[in-house]
Amino acid sequence: MIQIPFSSAFIARGRTQRHVMKLYLPGDTGQAICEKDGLTSMTFAYRDVPFENGTGYVRDILVGVCDKCGAVIATPPQSTPAIRAKRDKASVPVETNLPAIYIEALDLAAYRIDAQLTPDFRKRLLMYYLHDCATNNASLTKFLAASDQLAPIGKTSKLRKRLSLKVTARNQSEIEKMAQICDLNTTALLQKLIAYIHSEISTVEKPHHLKALRTLALVAA
Numbered sequence: 001m002i003q004i005p006f007s008s009a010f011i012a013r014g015r016t017q018r019h020v021m022k023l024y025l026p027g028d029t030g031q032a033i034c035e036k037d038g039l040t041s042m043t044f045a046y047r048d049v050p051f052e053n054g055t056g057y058v059r060d061i062l063v064g065v066c067d068k069c070g071a072v073i074a075t076p077p078q079s080t081p082a083i084r085a086k087r088d089k090a091s092v093p094v095e096t097n098l099p100a101i102y103i104e105a106l107d108l109a110a111y112r113i114d115a116q117l118t119p120d121f122r123k124r125l126l127m128y129y130l131h132d133c134a135t136n137n138a139s140l141t142k143f144l145a146a147s148d149q150l151a152p153i154g155k156t157s158k159l160r161k162r163l164s165l166k167v168t169a170r171n172q173s174e175i176e177k178m179a180q181i182c183d184l185n186t187t188a189l190l191q192k193l194i195a196y197i198h199s200e201i202s203t204v205e206k207p208h209h210l211k212a213l214r215t216l217a218l219v220a221a
C-alpha cells in the first residue's frame, strides 16, 4: 500500500476552504489518487496503517480508502500527529562508555536546572543542546569553538560510566549529522556536548537557556 502525501494527493469534495482545518469523520468522502486506479473517489474510514518502513502499525487511524480497490490512499491532517508520534517512539539505542566525570557533569547541569530531576533527564538535556547546535548556526559556531574543560580530568580518570540512551529516529539523525560536522564518533561527540553543556549551565551565573530548560524539566517530570 502506498501512502500519498495528503497535501498533494487529496482534493476535498465541495467548496474549497482556505486557512481552516477540516475535521473529517468516518463516511466523509473525497477524491485522491490511487496508485492502481488513478484519480478516484474515496471514503474516510478507520484502518490499521502500516509504516512505510514496515516496522509496525498504527491502529485505528482515520484514513481515505479508495472506493474501487479498498487501498488506503490518503491521510487527513488530523491523523498525521498520531502516525508521527508512533513513528518517533521507535527508539534507537545509543550506548557509550564515558569517563565518570562527564556523567557527573551532566547530572550537575540537570541539578542546576531542577534539583528534583532524575537521570531520565540526561537524554532530554543532551538532545536539547544537540538539536540547538544542529539547527542554529550561532549555537553551532559557539559549540565548535568551545574548549572541553573536562578533558584533562577525563583523560586521567580510570573510572568510566555507561551512558545508555534510547533516542528517537529524529534524535539519531541529528547525532549522525553533528558527528559528521564535527568529524567525531558518537562517544567523542557526546563528550564534547557534555563539556559544552557543563560550560553553558554549571560554570556561568546566568545560563542562557535556563527558562526553556526548566519548562522542559517540568513537562518531562
Ligand SMILES: [Zn+2]
Binding pocket: 034, 035, 036, 037, 038, 040, 066, 067, 068, 069, 070, 071
Ligand atoms: Zn484503488
